[in-house]
Amino acid sequence: MTTVLIIVAVVLVAALAFGLLRLQGRRPGGRGLQRRFGPEYDRTVARHDGDTKAAEHELAERVKLHGSLSERPLRPEAREAYTRRWAEVQERFLDSPRDAVVEADALLAQLARDRGFPDGDNFQEQTDALSVHHAAQVDGYRRVHTAVRGQGGTEEMRKALIESRALFDVLLADAPDKPARTDRHEAKGSAAA
Structure with a gap:
């Protein structure tokens, strides 16, 4: 009988610990x-500057502001x-990298707006909203935006354009975080190759 009680107690403690770990992962801060x-x-x-509390507060505010945003579908x-x-x-990049990056920046802002994100006139607000829904892809957009302001040479612009393609693909897709099927071979030898 004592052995059974010990086993039940161990199982209950393990279940409680597992439940607490799962709850911690769902909280708005920290690991969640x-x-x-x-x-x-x-x-x-x-x-x-390494202040996780301040960073988590900012990210939690982004979720509050933009978490309920529903992406609008695009017409075919x-x-x-x-x-x-x-x-x-991509084709323009070969002859005029700066013009291509400027166009990519504007195109991403317009596509994000058409999908229901805040207008691209306020870049910070738009990228904050995008980061809530597409955190893994938003940095490429930031790099393109930085390149537009003249920071970086041709190689930096090329890398920025390549990285921004991930956000373009996910925004073009029907479902969030599911890349659209686009014809990547059409830009052979260009920035996305």
């Missing part, structure tokens, strides 16, 4: 935010137009 935001969490902590003709415009950006 770290899991949700991934590299964006680390970037925000670094921006706050809009999706085709965006795909065509992105291919033109």
Whole structure:
């Protein structure tokens, strides 16, 4: 009888510990935010000079402000137009990298707006909202935006354009975080190759 009680007690303690760990992962702060935001969490902590409480407060505020945002679907003709415009950006990169990056920045802002994110006129607000829904892809957009302001040479612009393609793909897709099928071979030898 004593053995049975000990086994039951051990099972109950293990179940309680497991339940607490699961609850901790769902809380708005800490590991839940770290899991949700991934590299964006680390970037925000670094921006706050390692102050995780300040970074987590900022990220929790982003979730409050933009977490309930529902992405609007794109009509097939809009999706085709965006795909065509992105291919033109990639082609333009060969002859005019700066112009291509400027166009990519504007195209991403417009696509995000058309999907229901805040207008691209306020870049910080738009990237904050995008980070809540597409944390793994938003940094490429930031790099393109930085390149537009003239920071970095051709190689930096090329890398920024390549990285921003991930956000373009996920915004073009029907379902969040599911890349759209786009024709990547159309830009052979260009920035996305």
